[in-house]
Amino acid sequence: MTVSLDTLVARIPDGAMLVVPADYSGVAVAATRALIARGVRGLHLLAAPTSGIQADLLIAAGCVATMEAAGVTLGEFGTAPAFNAAVRAGNIRMLDSTCPAIHAALNAAEKGLPFIPLRGLIGSDVLRHRPDWRVMQNPFAEAPDPIVLLPALRPDVALFHAAAADREGNVWVGRRRELAVMAHAARRTLVTVERVLETCFFDREELVAGVLPALYVEAVAVAERGAWPLGIDEAYAPDAAALARYAAGTLFPARLAA
Amino acid sequence: MTVSLDTLVARIPDGAMLVVPADYSGVAVAATRALIARGVRGLHLLAAPTSGIQADLLIAAGCVATMEAAGVTLGEFGTAPAFNAAVRAGNIRMLDSTCPAIHAALNAAEKGLPFIPLRGLIGSDVLRHRPDWRVMQNPFAEAPDPIVLLPALRPDVALFHAAAADREGNVWVGRRRELAVMAHAARRTLVTVERVLETCFFDREELVAGVLPALYVEAVAVAERGAWPLGIDEAYAPDAAALARYAAGTLFPARLAA
């Protein structure tokens, strides 16, 4: 169950739809650098629902064919330079989305639904540029009531970083339940953790609600400070100085990251 | 925030759609007896997704106009006598459902969706007897692909029993996340608890994932052994002897329960 970082990322094939979490939710940056080192190509990178340095690193290294996100940003450190350049140059296919649409489409995959409706969106150019989304009349309404239908998003692989796994391969995600949704929705889930504990989370009932069961986890790799320069709530804060250097283009040589 | 049991159940109006959990998930039996004592009438009782002694008590006391459930049973203690008699006599309107449909329709209400699709069900007489459900062609499929659409279930009131609330009115539900879905879906949520703690669950991060925030809870009443003769995982097991007596018709005089 526990594998090396290189073995872990070898399970992400070229061309995969890869779903990754937002910066606040446990980003597997160390695994991302290993993935770049292995030279992955043609990813459909799905941010759930936004991404930052992770998307930017992958785009800078030429790994991404399609980027799907509600936002790509370095937050207080500014715009994501490689992402912005790639969009302006038309070097990646960009599927602009909105946070609740990505959450809902992953919920649809989690439930095995081919599609799910969502309120809002009508009149937005986000919808206008998504021919894969549809608008239909709510069949339960008498009066006109258009509503958007989203096809389910079923990623090939989910990849994230968490504080700890236990000896069974269960992963503690706490209140970051979006990680559980990602794992339920994806065909395979790969996780890096700060450490593997010799206990079982299910022996402590107060932890159980925050556990992603091993049932959904294909492999775990230990990566200490694996979210750096981002943070992980349980262990360390984001490294503001390093993120500022990244934004300025000086953290990783030529932004190659590996 | 903390009120008496009588004040709590006074908030359940006649004719309300009342959603209650399955026997394994924290049933507010003491509150149910208080509700019967106050003489509630015309309930649309929605079991999420099944019910046992609670539904049977309410039906026996003539409180229920419509029963919606995937199953009503006393489990190993046999059939629910008042429920079965009422169905055979045609004294209640029965909306037979299936567990995933009730879960999905509550998920739809939680998400503010007017409807949600669900796989399965086609060819079942459960579907045939639910004219409020619809079958439509999956608009994302080229080939014929019929799929069921369920209207959202948005209950007026959710009522359940839990081990503890904290001083802010947050309720710990642990892995019984169906209780959180019920509360999100319902307009108002009323909770009985074994006790109210002087702490705040949010001060202990390992508990947070199992917390239903006070945002969704209108009122809490203390009811020690409030699930009896059912159990609550944190505190006491179901009382098998009492349940057997209920099934035999001798636990509560004339099954009036109050």
Next chain:
Amino acid sequence: MDDAVLIAALAGLIGTAGHVATGALSPIPMAAAMLARRRSGGRMRVTVLGSRRSNRFTDGAKELFDCAAQGRLDVFFLSGAQIDGEANINLLSVGDYARPTQRFSGSFGAPYLYMLVPRVILFRPGHDRRALVPRVDFVSAPGWSAPEVYRPGGPAALVTGRCVFDWRRAERRFALRSVHPGETAAGVRAATGFDYSEPDAVAQTELPDAALRAEISDVVARDVAETYPQFAATFGGQGFDGAAQGARPAL
């Protein structure tokens, strides 16, 4: 009825599945799943609804259904107050739907799981013409579906107190596979209200030997007793600690 025969037969039908789940009031299927897991060297995942120890779900009561739709559940067990020759099952009522002569608990998750779980094993100890009927009064879940209906799952077999039937999907009918010790093919035919295929020579369901019986008793005592204490107490005469509960949270 010899529960060990049923447990062994069900475990054989489970085979080498990756993930097996059992529903409410299912001590014999649970024992069979635990026996199959032991044979897999612990690699098989078994999810027991109603158990804290043998249940790793953390996303509420919906997770079983989501899990099935994701294709992460290989084997499930269903039953029926009535089962017919097209593998339709009835968990709801007998007689007219609006005014039934008999009402049961309800269809629970059957209308969904029967269609989504690849191998559903029907288990119905009582085997007579009232249970195994030409046509169920109410279809809680259909045994087969038209080709345009999304249906990755369906019946695999039917195990009763008398015999084991295989489900032949292409023929849409059951086929007698074996009769339990003490039963005959003619006896099964007489007790069954629907038609089915029958080989010229009908095998006997394997009778567990002493070693297998001991293993089954051990499985029941170690794995099943937490969830089904009454069943376990009757089954093996093993002591049961009624106070054993899952770990309690320290609030």
Next chain:
Amino acid sequence: MDDAVLIAALAGLIGTAGHVATGALSPIPMAAAMLARRRSGGRMRVTVLGSRRSNRFTDGAKELFDCAAQGRLDVFFLSGAQIDGEANINLLSVGDYARPTQRFSGSFGAPYLYMLVPRVILFRPGHDRRALVPRVDFVSAPGWSAPEVYRPGGPAALVTGRCVFDWRRAERRFALRSVHPGETAAGVRAATGFDYSEPDAVAQTELPDAALRAEISDVVARDVAETYPQFAATFGGQGFDGAAQGARPAL
């Protein structure tokens, strides 16, 4: 720009709402919400995305959106790289969509929240003709919708570094409510690329007195610093403990 003026003006617009939420990178709206909560005697609920202490959500990142759809969120804040006179907002790009001259982060939750939250306060400190335009290049979220479109929410006001506009829903246009200290109605007109209503006599946005400034500084130091340490450090000169984090779980 005097942040205290903006904070006081936003707090006034929040009024007596039951539940206010603020999104990413929103220190001034957060301070305003915290000030409004203090004025409510603590009854107002404030949810700060990105905070552990001021965030009681436990159902993952989707909960904000579900909560809004349930009608449990009264006020939210949005911004725009461009905002036009019909209250359309653009968070995405300038120029042609396929080959933009400027690309921003993305539309985040705006296409949804702008339509579902009853009172959305637009907040955009930079106020010039590049930001407040006749027509946005990309509609991240529309300011108004056709009557058949389900839309319980929409814009309530627009606060910039120069002034406060009310949104007049029936007229589908902004109306100048007040100009901040040091600004004039003519100056606002010159800096604004879209047309709007203007009263004959334009009020001045209230300038916080010393007591209110002290209260705002206190709110920033006590409530905002956990989520926005840099903002708080600059704002009040208050010390900040960079190591302060939410409670860590004992795994």
